[in-house]
Amino acid sequence: MKTIITGSLAASLFMGLSINGGAVDQQKTVSTTQKTVNTKHINQAKALPTFRGSYVGTPMKGRFDEDGFDIWYMDAKDFVQDGTHLEFDLDWDVYGTMFTSKADIDAGRVYNRYFERNDETMYFPLSWSGRQYLVLEGYPGDTYSVPFSVSRYEPIDMTGSSSVKAKASTVTALIVRTKAGMVRGGSLGAKSVQAVAPELRLEKLTYRSAAEAKVAKQKFEQSSATAYVEYDTPIQAFGADAFKHHQWSLLNTGQKKGIKGADIGLTAMQKRIAKKKQSTTLVGVIDSGVNPSYADFAGKVRMDLGYDFVNRSKTAWDDYGHGSHVAGIIAAGSDNTYGMTGINAKASIIPIKVLDENGAGYTSDLVSGINHAVKKGAKVINLSLGGDTSSKAVESALAYAKSKNVLIVAASGNAGKKALSYPARSKYVLSVGATGRTDKKASFSNYGTGLDLVAPGVSIPSYLADGELAFASGTSMAAPHVTAVASVLYSLKPTIKSMDVESILKKSAKDLGSKGYDTTYGSGRLNADRATSYIK
Numbered sequence: 001m002k003t004i005i006t007g008s009l010a011a012s013l014f015m016g017l018s019i020n021g022g023a024v025d026q027q028k029t030v031s032t033t034q035k036t037v038n039t040k041h042i043n044q045a046k047a048l049p050t051f052r053g054s055y056v057g058t059p060m061k062g063r064f065d066e067d068g069f070d071i072w073y074m075d076a077k078d079f080v081q082d083g084t085h086l087e088f089d090l091d092w093d094v095y096g097t098m099f100t101s102k103a104d105i106d107a108g109r110v111y112n113r114y115f116e117r118n119d120e121t122m123y124f125p126l127s128w129s130g131r132q133y134l135v136l137e138g139y140p141g142d143t144y145s146v147p148f149s150v151s152r153y154e155p156i157d158m159t160g161s162s163s164v165k166a167k168a169s170t171v172t173a174l175i176v177r178t179k180a181g182m183v184r185g186g187s188l189g190a191k192s193v194q195a196v197a198p199e200l201r202l203e204k205l206t207y208r209s210a211a212e213a214k215v216a217k218q219k220f221e222q223s224s225a226t227a228y229v230e231y232d233t234p235i236q237a238f239g240a241d242a243f244k245h246h247q248w249s250l251l252n253t254g255q256k257k258g259i260k261g262a263d264i265g266l267t268a269m270q271k272r273i274a275k276k277k278q279s280t281t282l283v284g285v286i287d288s289g290v291n292p293s294y295a296d297f298a299g300k301v302r303m304d305l306g307y308d309f310v311n312r313s314k315t316a317w318d319d320y321g322h323g324s325h326v327a328g329i330i331a332a333g334s335d336n337t338y339g340m341t342g343i344n345a346k347a348s349i350i351p352i353k354v355l356d357e358n359g360a361g362y363t364s365d366l367v368s369g370i371n372h373a374v375k376k377g378a379k380v381i382n383l384s385l386g387g388d389t390s391s392k393a394v395e396s397a398l399a400y401a402k403s404k405n406v407l408i409v410a411a412s413g414n415a416g417k418k419a420l421s422y423p424a425r426s427k428y429v430l431s432v433g434a435t436g437r438t439d440k441k442a443s444f445s446n447y448g449t450g451l452d453l454v455a456p457g458v459s460i461p462s463y464l465a466d467g468e469l470a471f472a473s474g475t476s477m478a479a480p481h482v483t484a485v486a487s488v489l490y491s492l493k494p495t496i497k498s499m500d501v502e503s504i505l506k507k508s509a510k511d512l513g514s515k516g517y518d519t520t521y522g523s524g525r526l527n528a529d530r531a532t533s534y535i536k
Contacts, residue, residue, distance in 0.1 A: 037105060037135060041069050045133060048074035048148070051082075060146045064138045072134045076126040076295060083150035084469075088122045088134070094144050098124050099133040100293050100467070111466065123151075127467035129295040155461045156470035172213045173206040173232035174220070175364055175393040182225040188216040196364050197371040200396045204232060204364040233389045235366055237288065237322040237359035238414045238421070238476040258437030264456065264481055265529035266343060269488070272532050278346045278491040283330060283483060284373030284381040286366065287323030288359060289316040290351035291465050294324075296332040296340065297349075305376045306351035309365040316351040320359050321464035323351060325472055326384050328462035329480040330487070340461055340469060343484035343528070346491040350378055355385060363391045366423075370397040374404050379490045379498075382483040383410040383429070384476035386421040398428035407498040409483045411475035413446035418519075424475075425450045430486075430502050434458065434478035435525055439512055445475055447520050452502075453509055455481040455526040485528045492535040504534045 049058040062070045079086060090096050098111035111124065124132075138144055178184045178201045187193050189212060190205035207213040213231070220229040252263035282302070289308060292301035306316035318324045327349045332342030352372055354365040366385070373381050381401060401408055410429040413421030424431040424446070431450055434442040434457025441447065442458050457478030459471045482505065489501050508531040509524030517523055 036067070037069060037071070041065075041067070041071055042102065042105060042133070045071040045073045048072050048134070050078045060136075060148060061144070062136075063143045064136070064140050066140050068137050068140045070136045070138075070144070072136070074132050074134070075130070076128045076132060079150050080126040080295075083152040084126055085151050085153055086124045086126065087149050087151050088124070089147045090122060091144070091146075093138055093142075094146060095137045096122050096146075097135045097137070098122075099135070100128050101130055101132065105133060123153075125467040125469075126150075127294045127296070127463065127469070129293060129298045156464075156468055157459075171231045171233065172208070172210050173204055173362070173364065174213055174217055174229055175202060175204055175232050175367070175391070176220055176229045177202050177227040177393065177396065178225055179227045184225055185223055188219055190216065194364075196367050196393065197397055197400075199371065200367075200393075200400055201227070202367060202393050202396065228392045230392055232362050232364045233387060233391065235354070235361050235363055235385050235387045237320070237355055237385050238411045238474045252437060255437075259439055262435070262437060262439040262456075262525075264343075264485065264526050266341075268529035269485075269532050272529060273488070273492060276492055278488075279494050280346050280348050281344070281380070281487040281490040281494075282350055282376070282378045283344075283347050283487050284350045284352055284369075284376070284378035285323055285327050285330070285480075286352045286354055286369040286373060286381060286383055287318075287326055287385065288320035288355040288357075288465075289318035289323045289353035290327045290349055291318045291324045291463070291467075292351070294332075294463060294467065296328065296342070296463070298333065300331045300333070300342075300347065301327065301349045301351060303351065306353070307369075307372050308353040309368050309372075310353050310356050310361065316353040318351070318353070318465040319357040320355060321466070321470075322355065322359055322384070322476065323353070324465050325462040325470070326382060326476065326480045327351070329460065329477060330382070330484040332462070340463070343481065344488045344491065347484060347487045350376055361385070363387075363389075363394055367391075367393045367397045370394070370401055370408075374401045374406055378406060379494075380483050380486045381406060381408045382480050383408060383423060384474075384479045386411065386413055386423055388421065390422045390425075394423050395426060395428070398423060398426050402428045402498065405498050407486050407501050409479050409486065411479040412451060414444045414474050414476075415446055416444045417446055418448040420446050420448055420450050430482065430505070431522070432475060432479045432482045433520075433522065434473070434475045435512075435521075439510075439525060441513075441520055442473065442475075442478075444473070445478070449519055451519055451522040453482055453505060453522045453524065453526055454478065454512070457481075482526055485526060485531055488528070488532060489535060492532065496535075504531050508534060 194204045196202040254260040331347040352369040354369040355361040408429040410424040412433040433454040434445040436458040455478040460477040506523035512521040
């Protein structure tokens with residue numbers, strides 16, 4: 001039996017966002033006792049009444065069992081044609097908890113976001129694949145009647161959110177590369193030693209204090225066996241479907257004061273390649289992980305190939321939302337009535353988690369993530385993350401990836417300054433800045449020497465970690481547009497070289513700004529249709 005807490009069932013359910021009403025900013029505490037949901041309860045679950053067109057269903061009616069539970073199940077696909085969310089009108093003495101799958105019930109994982117327009121209405125997004133469960137709780141033996149309906153809401157607007165701040169902690173870890181054929185003399189008092197990328201002879205050594213790390217760094221620098229040593233510095237995230245009409249980056253008709261045609265040309269690209277043979281292309285999304293439970297991600301997320309380097313887990317689950325947003329732009333399903341449209345139907349995502357629940361991480365995990373993506377067969381790697389500090393260890397990993405014919409796409413950064421963030425300024429990556437609806441550089445987008453391309457990155461809708469869709473802005477959103485189109489080129493021609501993919505993306509781009517290459521727009525704005533025209 002799995003233990004769950006009555007009432008809202010889990011702490012920290014609320015994230016402070018809004019959806020056509022006020023956000024819940026604190027947990028509703030209703031009981032301090034604990035109850036259990038077991039197999040018997042689940043097997044007795046009843047089907048939520050379905051309906052079409054009226055938006056209001058027959059109320060759920062029942063009686064709480066001796067444990068105070070009554071459980072209902074539903075399949076989101078039965079309701080998604082009529083709206084984006086289910087609404088449950090709960091009385092003051094009836095409490096509800098959603099689970100997105102039976103596996104989540106078994107694991108005790110509750111759905112972690114609830115919205116209310118009043119104290120008794122619970123909202124649940126219809127983003128999921130498979131079967132979902134609603135656990136109702138009340139006084140044993142009492143009867144209840146819970147009305148429910150389907151509503152249609154716009155994506156959450158997160159475009160005004162502040163950027164992620166890198167971890168503000170004192171650096172106590174080093175990354176050391178040992179020269180080929182030589183052996184590191186010792187750990188110099190490190191409390192732990194971790195292999196970061198064995199193929200590259202890279203290790204992470206963690207010390208008890210910054211002072212110890214500084215002394216060890218000086219000694220490693222003096223050792224003839226050391227190729228280089230550096231601090232493990234912080235990195236960060238850069239900030240006919242229901243919402244397809246919001247995806248101006250795919251089809252810009254001039255909506256919301258945009259300029260018609262200031263998009264990547266997805267519709268024309270789809271027509272061009274419709275009759276061509278395409279193979280599945282593995283894309284490494286090195287980020288905060290991915291939530292694979294959405295219907296739009298069905299069969300598109302290779303959790304078996306991914307890894308969580310933050311928690312040292314085989315399952316790269318997204319607890320921040322950034323990675324799921326990036327993955328949706330690349331590979332979400334198309335024309336299936338669910339939330340949005342992805343760019344490449346043949347992309348298969350390898351989720352690699354190097355950013356924590358706050359969107360922050362370290363270069364050592366980034367190195368491990370790049371190395372992992374290469375070993376698992378990724379053709380393209382998306383890096384919608386970075387920092388100010390360059391890293392020799394990351395350079396080694398990027399060089400290794402490029403030597404294996406892997407294309408690395410990196411976001412230029414969101415500081416709005418004339419200097420690219422790292423690793424976008426590395427010579428081994430394809431760097432991407434952001435544009436808006438009018439084909440102008442986004443105000444936040446970093447630019448300057450080394451910028452290769454720009455792509456739409458303002459008010460881009462995609463998934464968060466909990467099934468909601470949200471508008472987000474950033475070069476983090478621009479980079480996956482390029483990654484997705486690059487993966488299309490690989491899908492059309494699996495034997496193509498990464499340098500040729502990069503060349504095609506640049507020469508097919510729509511020239512913006514000064515004629516020819518410039519440091520504001522690089523080679524121009526991504527043009528998916530023209531890019532695919534080069535594949536014969």
